[in-house]
Amino acid sequence: MAFLEATNIRKEYTGHLALNDVSISVEQGRIFGLLGPNGAGKTTLIRIINGITAPDKGTISFNNEPFSAVHLSQIGYLPEERGLYKKMKVGEQALYLARLKGLSKKDALRQLKYWFEKFEIQAWWDKKVEELSKGMQQKIQFITTVLHEPRFLIFDEPFSGFDPINANLLKEEILGFKKKGATIIFSTHNMESVEELCDDIALIHRSNNILSGTVKDIKNRYKDNVYQVVFSGFVNMLEATLRHQYEITGHTEKDGLHTLNFKMTDKSVTTNQVISSLLPIGNIVSFNEILPSMNDIFINVVKEKNLE
Amino acid sequence: MSKTGIIIQREYSTRVKKKSFIIMTILGPILMAALFIAPAWIATMEDNEVKTIAVLDSSYLFRHSMQQTETIRFTYIKNKKLNEIEKVMNDSNYYAVLFIPQNILASQRVELSSTKQPSLPVKMHIKNCISREIELLKLAKSNIDPALLESIKTDINISTIKLEADGSKVKTSTELNSVVGLVSAILIYMFIFMYGAQIMRGVIEEKTSRIVEVIISSVRPLELMMGKIIGVAMVGLTQFALWIILTFALVSAAKGILMPDKPMDMQTLQMNSIMNNPAVGNDMTAGSGQPQIDPNEIELAFEAINSINYGTMLLSFIFFFLGGYLLYGALFAAIGGAVDSDADTQQFMMPVTIPLILGVVVLQGAITNPEGPVAFWFSIIPFTSPIVMMARIPFGVPIWEIALSAALLILTFIACTWLAAKIYRTGILMYGKKVNYRELYKWLRYRNY
Numbered sequence: 001m002a003f004l005e006a007t008n009i010r011k012e013y014t015g016h017l018a019l020n021d022v023s024i025s026v027e028q029g030r031i032f033g034l035l036g037p038n039g040a041g042k043t044t045l046i047r048i049i050n051g052i053t054a055p056d057k058g059t060i061s062f063n064n065e066p067f068s069a070v071h072l073s074q075i076g077y078l079p080e081e082r083g084l085y086k087k088m089k090v091g092e093q094a095l096y097l098a099r100l101k102g103l104s105k106k107d108a109l110r111q112l113k114y115w116f117e118k119f120e121i122q123a124w125w126d127k128k129v130e131e132l133s134k135g136m137q138q139k140i141q142f143i144t145t146v147l148h149e150p151r152f153l154i155f156d157e158p159f160s161g162f163d164p165i166n167a168n169l170l171k172e173e174i175l176g177f178k179k180k181g182a183t184i185i186f187s188t189h190n191m192e193s194v195e196e197l198c199d200d201i202a203l204i205h206r207s208n209n210i211l212s213g214t215v216k217d218i219k220n221r222y223k224d225n226v227y228q229v230v231f232s233g234f235v236n237m238l239e240a241t242l243r244h245q246y247e248i249t250g251h252t253e254k255d256g257l258h259t260l261n262f263k264m265t266d267k268s269v270t271t272n273q274v275i276s277s278l279l280p281i282g283n284i285v286s287f288n289e290i291l292p293s294m295n296d297i298f299i300n301v302v303k304e305k306n307l308e
Numbered sequence: 309m310s311k312t313g314i315i316i317q318r319e320y321s322t323r324v325k326k327k328s329f330i331i332m333t334i335l336g337p338i339l340m341a342a343l344f345i346a347p348a349w350i351a352t353m354e355d356n357e358v359k360t361i362a363v364l365d366s367s368y369l370f371r372h373s374m375q376q377t378e379t380i381r382f383t384y385i386k387n388k389k390l391n392e393i394e395k396v397m398n399d400s401n402y403y404a405v406l407f408i409p410q411n412i413l414a415s416q417r418v419e420l421s422s423t424k425q426p427s428l429p430v431k432m433h434i435k436n437c438i439s440r441e442i443e444l445l446k447l448a449k450s451n452i453d454p455a456l457l458e459s460i461k462t463d464i465n466i467s468t469i470k471l472e473a474d475g476s477k478v479k480t481s482t483e484l485n486s487v488v489g490l491v492s493a494i495l496i497y498m499f500i501f502m503y504g505a506q507i508m509r510g511v512i513e514e515k516t517s518r519i520v521e522v523i524i525s526s527v528r529p530l531e532l533m534m535g536k537i538i539g540v541a542m543v544g545l546t547q548f549a550l551w552i553i554l555t556f557a558l559v560s561a562a563k564g565i566l567m568p569d570k571p572m573d574m575q576t577l578q579m580n581s582i583m584n585n586p587a588v589g590n591d592m593t594a595g596s597g598q599p600q601i602d603p604n605e606i607e608l609a610f611e612a613i614n615s616i617n618y619g620t621m622l623l624s625f626i627f628f629f630l631g632g633y634l635l636y637g638a639l640f641a642a643i644g645g646a647v648d649s650d651a652d653t654q655q656f657m658m659p660v661t662i663p664l665i666l667g668v669v670v671l672q673g674a675i676t677n678p679e680g681p682v683a684f685w686f687s688i689i690p691f692t693s694p695i696v697m698m699a700r701i702p703f704g705v706p707i708w709e710i711a712l713s714a715a716l717l718i719l720t721f722i723a724c725t726w727l728a729a730k731i732y733r734t735g736i737l738m739y740g741k742k743v744n745y746r747e748l749y750k751w752l753r754y755r756n757y
Contacts, residue, residue, distance in 0.1 A: 013750075013754065014750045014753075047737070050525045051525075052521070052524055052525060052737070053733075053737075053754075053755075053756055054755045054756050055755075056755055069528075072525065072526060073526075075525065077522070077525040078522075079521040079522060079525070081518045081521050081737075081739060082518055082519075082521065082522060083517040083518030083519045083522075084517065084519055084522075085322075085513075085514075085517060085519055086517055087322070088322060096314065096318050097522065097523070097526070099314050100311055100314060100315075100523060100526040100527055101526050102311075102526075144522070145522075
């Protein structure tokens with residue numbers, strides 16, 4: 001059994017079906033990406049997992065136990081619509097949110113001390129939130145999400161609204177939590193921003209789960225054997241060699257470096273053979289396989305299943 | 309501590325620490341105390357200044373009739389014309405010149421000239437003196453003995469006596485009952501409005517600052533809503549308690565400083581005198597010194613004060629106070645949840661404020677006729693009962709009526725909170741959507757925990 005099982009979740013708002021029998025299962029200690037365009041139903045699913053709203057049908061279970069209020073203290077949730085009390089002091093506010101998650105005052109203060117020292121922001125303790133810059137507020141928001149050391153972290157559109165420095169910090173900290181064994185869900189429409197972080201994904205489109213599995217499997221399933229070679233030297237000869245055997249799908253030149261994309265259709269040919277045939281002709285700068293991006297896969301699946 | 313407890317604590321401590329709360333808490337009693345003290349203080353101020361008034365009596369009728377008081381003196385001037393005196397008014401010590409024309413009996417008009425506008429007590433005193441003298445003259449002309457007339461004058465006191473079920477008699481005062489009822493009803497109305505609006509603004513604040521979803525991932529929306537309602541109620545009670553304590557402290561401190569020689573509380577004195585004998589009140593404004601109160605009347609007033617059943621009064625005040633507040637508090641929270649900003653609250657405020665205002669409108673009628681059908685029904689219907697019932701209770705209301713009203717209030721409170729919570733928890737997660745009543749009705753049917 002997976003760490004989190006959402007089975008046949010259905011949720012309907014008047015005149016609008018938000019989730020249509022959606023099931024996902026998230027394995028312990030992995031990063032799960034819930035991907036899909038805006039309005040697909042991701043946030044509704046996440047709110048159901050968080051117990052903020054109830055499904056019309058379907059069940060949620062954590063560690064084989066049906067979801068209940070006791071699990072709330074094990075979840076760290078950063079919603080898409082997030083903020084802090086503007087007039088409240090930073091320290092007081094962080095303490096309040098930690099205590100709502102079930103931490104005792106003493107534990108909360110200890111944890112806060114750790115994080116404030118780690119981010120070197122002790123001086124902000126007595127400042128009002130509205131006195132802080134946007135980036136500073138984001139740091140506080142992140143701390144309040146993870147303060148109670150949740151085993152399960154849920155981030156809805158995690159990087160939207162975060163500046164690049166804080167986004168990176170967030171990524172690093174999240175990977176740190178993964179190392180410690182936490183299970184993580186990312187929900188986003190911006191698939192590029194998370195695909196290198198995710199182990200597993202589910203694609204949500206118009207209230208349905210249209211594709212799920214490990215990133216590796218999905219990429220392999222949808223790859224079209226396109227390779228890219230970047231080199232300098234006799235372009236015509238190289239192009240002729242490749243064209244002889246493969247279909248060239250693109251060719252660009254910049255500062256004397258040529259980038260060629262080609263498709264290998266013959267599965268019996270290994271990449272080593274291709275490289276050795278190219279070696280005498282020019283100076284290879286890089287050679288790599290082009291895997292489809294999640295965006296491409298998503299568009300492909302939608303087309304394939306005629307869901308448009 | 310439970311999560312609701314933590315929420316109550318935050319709502320309370322952030323509000324109590326606000327500058328606006330502290331300022332209002334200090335300013336309120338000062339204003340209240342000023343309201344009580346200022347008239348008395350002004351009266352003492354005026355007492356100290358002795359005003360001398362020049363009297364030019366062309367009719368020669370008022371030689372002995374202008375009575376001196378502690379602060380008003382009269383000097384009779386002979387052999388001078390009015391304009392001669394008027395010319396030197398600025399250099400003289402005279403406060404004013406009173407000119408009594410020769411034909412005073414026919415014209416019934418005198419002139420009071422002064423450089424400043426003469427004060428009301430001075431005017432009243434002169435008027436009283438002259439009219440009394442003219443009355444005496446007229447009586448003499450008609451051969452009526454003034455003593456006889458005095459003996460004919462009658463002032464009737466009505467002692468209202470309430471017959472209790474056990475046969476005992478209690479002396480009551482309709483006026484006092486009205487005042488007590490009115491004050492408690494208005495207090496409840498004010499409290500609901502002031503602090504209901506605070507709940508609403510608190511909810512809107514959480515929505516606009518986008519913290520609400522963070523919080524309800526830790527606590528149930530109902531816990532958040534109730535925590536806020538209770539927290540705000542405690543802020544309100546704190547403020548009221550501080551107001552009462554500070555007002556008493558200020559009034560007694562001021563009384564000690566300004567009127568050290570007057571043993572009786574000026575304010576009760578004033579209230580009693582006005583309530584029981586309007587004429588005495590008038591005399592006071594006339595500046596004739598100490599109000600003369602019939603000792604019998606004071607006794608009556610005290611008996612009436614004692615006649616109110618303070619146990620029932622206090623218990624029912626607390627009950628209707630909290631009941632009304634909780635009922636409306638939940639509705640205000642729902643409004644806050646449904647809208648995005650203060651500006652959008654108008655359309656939903658209407659149905660909530662109308663019953664409240666209706667309660668105040670009916671109040672007047674309920675006090676004049678506490679047993680009438682209007683007073684009865686509005687004190688039973690839950691949305692107006694906290695206000696109207698409080699106005700009736702000092703007059704004595706049968707227990708079954710109070711019990712019925714209270715039971716209905718509790719039931720309505722539970723139903724309203726249940727409905728409000730449904731709207732609230734859907735609303736707080738909706739952003740940028742213009743909400744109408746049809747939308748709200750749909751929200752009631754969404755499934756939630």
